[in-house]
Structures are given as C-alpha cells and as structure tokens.
Amino acid sequence: MELTTTIKDVFDRVSKKQRLSSSKTQEVIDLVEQEIEQVLSKIQQPPPPNGGETNPKAILAELNAKLKEFGPTNQLDSSQKDLNMALGKYTKVIDKTFITDIAKAYRSVDFDQHTLNQIIAAHFYRQGLFDLGDLFTTEAHEPDLVSLKAPFLEMYAILEAMRLKNLEPALNWARTHRDQLLLKGSSLEMKLHRLAFVEMLQKGGDARAEALAYARTHLAPLARTHMAEVQRLMGCLLWAGRLDASPYAELLSPSQWELLENEVARECCGALGQSCESPLHVAIGAGVQGLPTLLKLANVMAAKRQEWGAMKQLPIAVELGKEYQFHSVFVCPVSREQGSEENPPMIMPCGHVLCRGSIMKLSKSSNRAFKCPYCPMEATVLQCRQLHF
Amino acid sequence: MEPEPLQNGDSAPSAPVPAPPSKMSNLEESLKLEHQFLKVPFEHLKKSMRVNHRMVEKEMSAVMLTVAEVSDRDMSREEAVHHLTSLVSRLQGLKRKLEESNKTEQLQAQRCRARLDHLGMLQVGNQREWSDIRVKRILVDYMLRLSYYNTAIELAEHSNIQDLVDVDVFLEAKNVIDALQNKEVAPALAWCAENKSRLKKSKVYDIPVVHVRSKLEFELRQQEFIELVRAKNSMQALAYVRKYLAPWGSTHLKELQHVVATLAFTSDTECEKYKVLFDAKRWDCLVEQFKQEFCRLYGMSLEPLLNIYLQAGLSVLKTPYCYEEDCTKEDPLSQESFRKLASSLPFSKQHHSKLVCYISKELMDVDNPPFVLPNGYVYSTKAMADMAKKNGGKITCPRTGLVCNFTDLVKAFIC
Numbered sequence: 001m002e003l004t005t006t007i008k009d010v011f012d013r014v015s016k017k018q019r020l021s022s023s024k025t026q027e028v029i030d031l032v033e034q035e036i037e038q039v040l041s042k043i044q045q046p047p048p049p050n051g052g053e054t055n056p057k058a059i060l061a062e063l064n065a066k067l068k069e070f071g072p073t074n075q076l077d078s079s080q081k082d083l084n085m086a087l088g089k090y091t092k093v094i095d096k097t098f099i100t101d102i103a104k105a106y107r108s109v110d111f112d113q114h115t116l117n118q119i120i121a122a123h124f125y126r127q128g129l130f131d132l133g134d135l136f137t138t139e140a141h142e143p144d145l146v147s148l149k150a151p152f153l154e155m156y157a158i159l160e161a162m163r164l165k166n167l168e169p170a171l172n173w174a175r176t177h178r179d180q181l182l183l184k185g186s187s188l189e190m191k192l193h194r195l196a197f198v199e200m201l202q203k204g205g206d207a208r209a210e211a212l213a214y215a216r217t218h219l220a221p222l223a224r225t226h227m228a229e230v231q232r233l234m235g236c237l238l239w240a241g242r243l244d245a246s247p248y249a250e251l252l253s254p255s256q257w258e259l260l261e262n263e264v265a266r267e268c269c270g271a272l273g274q275s276c277e278s279p280l281h282v283a284i285g286a287g288v289q290g291l292p293t294l295l296k297l298a299n300v301m302a303a304k305r306q307e308w309g310a311m312k313q314l315p316i317a318v319e320l321g322k323e324y325q326f327h328s329v330f331v332c333p334v335s336r337e338q339g340s341e342e343n344p345p346m347i348m349p350c351g352h353v354l355c356r357g358s359i360m361k362l363s364k365s366s367n368r369a370f371k372c373p374y375c376p377m378e379a380t381v382l383q384c385r386q387l388h389f
Numbered sequence: 390m391e392p393e394p395l396q397n398g399d400s401a402p403s404a405p406v407p408a409p410p411s412k413m414s415n416l417e418e419s420l421k422l423e424h425q426f427l428k429v430p431f432e433h434l435k436k437s438m439r440v441n442h443r444m445v446e447k448e449m450s451a452v453m454l455t456v457a458e459v460s461d462r463d464m465s466r467e468e469a470v471h472h473l474t475s476l477v478s479r480l481q482g483l484k485r486k487l488e489e490s491n492k493t494e495q496l497q498a499q500r501c502r503a504r505l506d507h508l509g510m511l512q513v514g515n516q517r518e519w520s521d522i523r524v525k526r527i528l529v530d531y532m533l534r535l536s537y538y539n540t541a542i543e544l545a546e547h548s549n550i551q552d553l554v555d556v557d558v559f560l561e562a563k564n565v566i567d568a569l570q571n572k573e574v575a576p577a578l579a580w581c582a583e584n585k586s587r588l589k590k591s592k593v594y595d596i597p598v599v600h601v602r603s604k605l606e607f608e609l610r611q612q613e614f615i616e617l618v619r620a621k622n623s624m625q626a627l628a629y630v631r632k633y634l635a636p637w638g639s640t641h642l643k644e645l646q647h648v649v650a651t652l653a654f655t656s657d658t659e660c661e662k663y664k665v666l667f668d669a670k671r672w673d674c675l676v677e678q679f680k681q682e683f684c685r686l687y688g689m690s691l692e693p694l695l696n697i698y699l700q701a702g703l704s705v706l707k708t709p710y711c712y713e714e715d716c717t718k719e720d721p722l723s724q725e726s727f728r729k730l731a732s733s734l735p736f737s738k739q740h741h742s743k744l745v746c747y748i749s750k751e752l753m754d755v756d757n758p759p760f761v762l763p764n765g766y767v768y769s770t771k772a773m774a775d776m777a778k779k780n781g782g783k784i785t786c787p788r789t790g791l792v793c794n795f796t797d798l799v800k801a802f803i804c
Contacts, residue, residue: 106690
C-alpha cells in the first residue's frame with residue numbers, strides 16, 4: 001500500500017541518519033579522547049636526563065589549539081542538524097498523511113464512567129478473558145461488575161473442552177437445548193456427532209466397531225432430519241483409518257474444529273440472549289467506518305462557524321457496511337424523509353413505494369388519480385397500501 | 390469486518406486475501422485515523438535523541454572548557470596529569486552512557502518501524518484479526534488514561550501487542566501523577582523543565598501561538614506557594630514568591646497578585662475568593678492539567694480513543710428503531726448500557742432506503758428485492774422463495790401469522 005510505503009521510506013532515512021549521527025558522535029568523542037590521552041602520555045613521560053621539569057603549559061596550549069581547530073561541538077551540532085532535518089521530514093509526512101486531530105468531532109457530552117466500565121467488563125467476560133475482567137473490575141473499583149461473568153462461564157467451559165478435543169460438554173449442551181436449536185433450524189447436534197464420529201474413525205482398526213456402535217446410538221435418531229448427512233457418514237465407515245485418502249478427506253481438516261467452535265459460541269450466545277459479536281466490537285467498528293465522514297463534517301461546520309453541539313440528527317448520511325445495517329430504514333425518494341409511524345411507506349399499484357406524505361401531496365388530498373413519479377401508471381390514495389418492513 | 394463465510398475444510402481459515410478495490414479506499418480512510426499510533430513512539434524517540442544530544446553537548450563543552458582553562462594556567466605536572474585523567478574518564482563515562490542510550494533509541498526506532506509494518510498489514514492480512522487488535526489497542530489506551538495500569542499491562546501482554554501500545558510512555562506520566570496525588574510537585578516541575586523547549590512551541594491544534602509558556606509550571610509553583618502559606622511558613626513563602634513566582638508577573642500579573650494575597654489569610658478562611666485557592670481539589674486540577682499537557686506533547690488526543698470511536702459509532706448506528714422492544718440483539722443499541730451512552734447523541738441519517746429482511750437479516754436490494762404480502766408486511770424474495778419451497782407454495786407471515794400463497798406476493802420497487 002502506497003500510504004505506508006512512502007512513509008516507511010522516510011523513516012528509513014531517519015534510521016540511516018540516526019546511525020550516521022551516532023557513529024559520528026562516537027568518532028568525535030574518540031578523537032578528543034585520543035588527543036587528550038596522547039598529551040597525557042607525553043606529560044607522563046620521564047623528564048629528559050639533561051633538562052629540567054617539562055612545562056606542561058606549552059603542551060596543554062598545543063592541545064587546546066588543536067582541539068579548538070577540530071571543533072568537536074560544531075561537528076556534533078552539524079550531524080545533529082542533519083538528523084533533525086530527517087526527523088522533521090518524517091513529522092511532516094505523518095502530520096500530512098494522517099488526521100492529526102480525530103477528536104474534532106467529539107462532543108462534550110457526558111459519557112458516564114460507570115456505564116462505560118460496565119460495557120468493558122461485559123466485553124472481557126464475553127470474550128472469555130475472565131481473569132482480565134476481574135483485574136479490571138478491581139482496578140476500576142467496580143466490584144459488582146463481576147456478576148456479569150456468570151452467563152459466559154458455562155460457554156467457555158464448553159469451548160475449553162472442545163479445544164482439548166472433548167465434545168462431551170458441547171453435546172450435553174446441544175441435547176439440553178435441542179428444541180431451541182431445531183426451531184432455529186440449526187444442525188449443531190448433527191455436526192458435533194459428525195465430528196466425534198470422524199475422530200473415532202480416524203483411529204482405525206478396532207475403532208470401526210466403536211464408531212459403528214456410536215453411529216447406531218447417536219446418528220440413527222438424527223437420520224430422519226439429516227438423512228443425506230448420515231448416509232454420507234456411513235460411507236466413511238468404509239474408509240476407517242484412511243479417511244485422508246477418501247472423498248471425505250475434508251471432514252478431517254483441523255479447521256472443522258475451529259468452525260464448529262465458532263458455531264457453538266454463536267449458538268450459546270444466542271441462547272443466552274446475547275449477540276454473536278461483542279457489541280463493543282460492533283460499536284467501535286461502526287465508529288471506525290463513520291468517523292472519517294464525521295470529521296469532514298466537523299471541519300465544514302467549523303469553517304461555517306456552525307454549532308456542533310445540540311443537533312438531534314446528523315446532517316449527513318454515513319455509509320456503513322451492510323454488517324452494520326440492523327434496521328430497515330425507508331427514505332422516501334420524493335421527500336427524502338425517513339419513514340416513521342406518522343409517515344409510513346406506502347406501495348402504489350405499480351409497485352413503487354412512497355411515503356404517505358408524498359402520496360397525499362401528489363393526490364392533492366382528494367381522491368383524484370395521480371401519476372406515479374417513476375412510471376406512467378396512475379393510482380388513487382385508496383389503492384395505496386401501507387408497508388411494514 | 391464482515392462475518393467470514395464458512396469455508397470448506399482444506400484451506401487455512403485465516404489465509405490472507407487482499408481486499409477488493411471497493412473496500413481499499415474504506416480501509417485507507419480508517420488508517421488515516423491512526424495518527425496517534427505513529428506519533429507517540431516517534432515523539433518518544435525524538436525526546437530520547439534530544440536528551441542524548443544535550444548530554445553529549447554538555448559534556449563536550451565542559452571538556453573543551455577545562456582544556457582551555459588548564460592551558461591558560463601555570464601548573465605542575467601532577468596537576469596537569471590529574472586534570473587530563475579526569476577528562477579522559479569523563480569522556481569514557483560519556484561513551485558508556487551513550488551506549489546505553491543508543492540501545493534505547495534503537496528499541497524506540499524499532500517500535501516505530503513495527504507500527505508502520507502493522508499498518509501496512511491491514512490491506513493484505515486477515516482483517517478480522519486486525520480489527521480485533523484495534524479493539525484491544527483502544528482498550529489499552531483507555532486503561533492507561535484512567536490509570537488502570539495493571540489491566541493495561543496484562544491486556545497488552547496477553548494479546549502480545551506490547552509494541553503497538555504506549556505503556557512505557559504512560560508509566561513516565563504515572564510518576565508525576567502519583568506524586569501530584571501525594572501533594573508533591575517536584576516530579577511535575579522536573580517534567581516541565583525536561584520538556585521546556587517542546588512545551589514552548591506547543592501548537593494548540595491548528596492555531597499557531599508564538600509565546601505559549603507552559604502554564605502548568607506557573608500553576609505548580611502557585612500550588613507549592615499555597616501549601617507554604619497553609620503551613621503558615623510566611624518567611625519561606627515570601628522567599629518562594631521572589632524566587633519562583635515573580636518571573637511570571639510580566640504575563641500573569643493579576644493571577645500572581647491573587648495568589649500572593651493568600652498570605653493575608655489562613656487556610657480556613659471563609660472568604661470565597663480565597664477559600665477556593667486553599668481547596669484540596671486544586672491538586673486534582675493539577676493532575677488533569679498535567680495529563681492534558683502530556684497528551685498534547687505526545688500528539689495524543691485529550692479524550693480516550695474509546696470515547697471517540699464509541700461516540701462516533703453510536704451516533705451512526707442510532708435510529709429510532711433501536712429503541713423498540715423487538716430490536717435485534719445484534720444491534721449494540723439493543724442493550725441498556727449502550728442506549729444510555731447514546732442518549733445525548735444525534736441520530737444517524739440515511740439518504741437512501743436500506744431495507745433488511747426480518748427473516749434472513751439480509752439486505753433487500755436489487756439482487757434480493759422486497760416482496761409484499763397481502764397484509765402489507767414485507768420480506769425478501771429469497772426468504773419467501775425458501776419458505777414456499779419448504780411449505781408447498783404457502784407463506785406464513787412470521788409477525789402476523791397470515792397464511793397466503795407465494796403467488797399472492799407482489800414485488801416492491803424501492804428507488
């Protein structure tokens with residue numbers, strides 16, 4: 001991606017200059033040290049047998065002059081200057097490429113601390129991070145939040161067991177919740193048995209008898225609802241111990257465990273009345289998608305000196321991915337108003353949909369026929385039906 | 390951040406797949422929000438470099454000065470040897486210190502690089518994982534800002550994202566904050582001195598201000614003075630004013646006069662104007678002020694990232710339907726805690742109809758148009774076709790119980 005490649009290049013230059021600067025510094029210090037040491041050894045030399053005491057002053061004056069000429073501080077300064085330039089360039093490039101103030105769209109409304117802590121604690125527990133959640137509730141001085149843990153403990157016990165290839169707890173759960181699962185059309189119990197069956201078969205040899213027994217006990221009752229799948233699994237019996245060479249090899253893949261774990265997690269959450277995804281994760285994700293637009297809006301409003309504060313509705317639409325679309329929102333193509341209880345969407349005989357307000361306007365509130373704005377068909381108010389999305 | 394489709398067994402579940410071009414620009418947009426992510430470790434690196442350079446400068450200047458001095462004087466051999474030896478050991482000491490600080494600089498530069506690499510991974514790696522890490526980063530940032538250090542460190546370690554979060558930077562602040570909470574200003578003043586040149590140039594957002602002297606230092610000095618007055622150390626207090634507060638007179642005269650006048654009062658004074666100066670809450674204000682200066686210096690937002698992202702997210706998700714009884718559990722706003730947070734935020738706006746099938750939760754668009762029952766209830770074509778296939782051509786409305794034939798349904802055209 002070009003964004004990071006250009007920036008990486010600039011940073012590479014920073015690294016290079018840093019290395020140069022530090023080696024130069026080393027050089028300068030070494031040189032000065034050397035000079036001083038040379039003079040030191042000169043002075044420490046025993047005086048010549050015929051002369052008197054050597055006067056160190058002359059030697060020292062020589063040293064001083066030499067060092068001055070060398071100008072270590074200037075050298076250090078100039079290498080630092082070089083480095084500073086590279087640093088400045090990098091600062092400029094990141095300030096330019098990224099949005100420096102993402103808090104521009106932030107409103108100073110009350111974000112209740114306790115509620116936020118509650119959300120975070122629930123998130124930790126939901127993700128199975130029980131110790132972390134406990135640590136958090138202690139540090140945040142919110143001991144009662146620990147109670148949020150309870151519903152997820154069972155779920156994580158089941159998942160932990162699955163990670164250790166133990167399907168018993170999961171099967172128990174599926175049995176207890178069989179009716180619920182059937183209502184949803186979920187084939188979780190079947191999938192669990194399938195995985196257990198395949199694992200058994202893989203052991204090969206005598207396992208075939210064991211697997212057959214398993215099939216009779218557990219797969220047979222499911223035959224009514226999952227005939228095709230059961231037949232397929234019966235076919236696997238022929239390949240006991242050599243499933244990887246069979247047409248059913250995919251059933252052996254380790255990802256089957258992962259997929260099933262995810263499905264168990266989803267069903268457990270559903271049974272608990274919880275969403276599949278952590279709501280905090282979803283909200284942050286929506287924020288990431290929406291923030292760039294909101295920041296642009298904040299800039300525009302600041303330029304126009306408009307008040308950001310007390311608006312009831314965002315003045316612009318933010319495009320979110322369809323994973324964030326939880327509700328049907330109808331926008332009348334004519335009036336651009338959002339459908340509501342007082343102004344519901346209505347379908348005309350031609351199949352086009354407008355809000356009631358627009359229809360009333362078009363019909364001039366009488367029972368005269370009016371033309372649909374999108375096709376030549378005519379309609380009267382009475383022929384229009386209210387829609388419920 | 391789309392729910393990944395269930396895949397067949399053989400391919401690794403997290404095989405990196407480059408995003409389609411339509412999503413690329415969205416991803417780039419979201420990357421642009423990560424200024425703080427790159428800026429903080431870089432500022433930290435620059436600071437280390439500054440400190441090192443100053444140390445080298447200082448030592449080198451001292452050495453040069455000493456050489457100049459001794460070459461000017463008359464001295465014995467022993468004295469000269471003594472001076473020169475001490476200079477050599479000084480330089481050697483400097484080299485040792487430099488070795489240490491170079492190592493630190495290297496680590497900090499590595500961290501900057503690691504973060505650049507991480508950003509580059511968004512578009513080529515597993516996006517689900519990247520989003521997960523982003524949530525964790527945001528949570529660590531929150532913990533650090535609220536001083537829940539243990540949780541922050543634990544979360545960073547557990548998720549192996551130590552290089553992607555700024556624990557060490559915040560731990561530096563912790564020392565100052567702890568001291569302030571113990572009514573000690575020394576570490577805070579030391580911090581101001583350390584960062585003096587940077588604080589002066591601090592730009593308040595986009596408004597360049599020429600002479601921004603860090604007001605924090607002034608506030609800290611005031612507080613120390615007030616504590617001296619509180620303890621009835623009038624002589625010390627007066628000396629303090631002369632030494633530390635007087636220089637601020639040229640720019641903050643009124644404030645200075647106000648605080649110095651406390652000398653005339655006792656700490657339990659009832660006079661409102663001066664009672665407020667003796668209030669212990671001023672220490673909390675100092676902590677807040679320090680936190681703000683600190684964040685500004687490192688290029689961090691003043692509010693926790695969590696608040697910023699949540700506010701934006703809740704607002705764009707907020708519709709009147711979220712507050713209805715049968716709001717789907719998948720919507721965060723179906724939960725009481727999220728509703729509470731979103732209560733004072735504006736609703737989202739839509740320009741075009743976006744319709745979601747009640748049964749399949751899928752979008753009802755051109756590929757899956759809405760079908761209308763005789764009673765006005767609407768479901769997606771796919772859901773209706775599915776239901777009809779399994780029920781011999783009959784449809785039962787899940788919400789009203791009405792039974793009709795698939796052939797009774799009418800297609801709706803949504804513009």
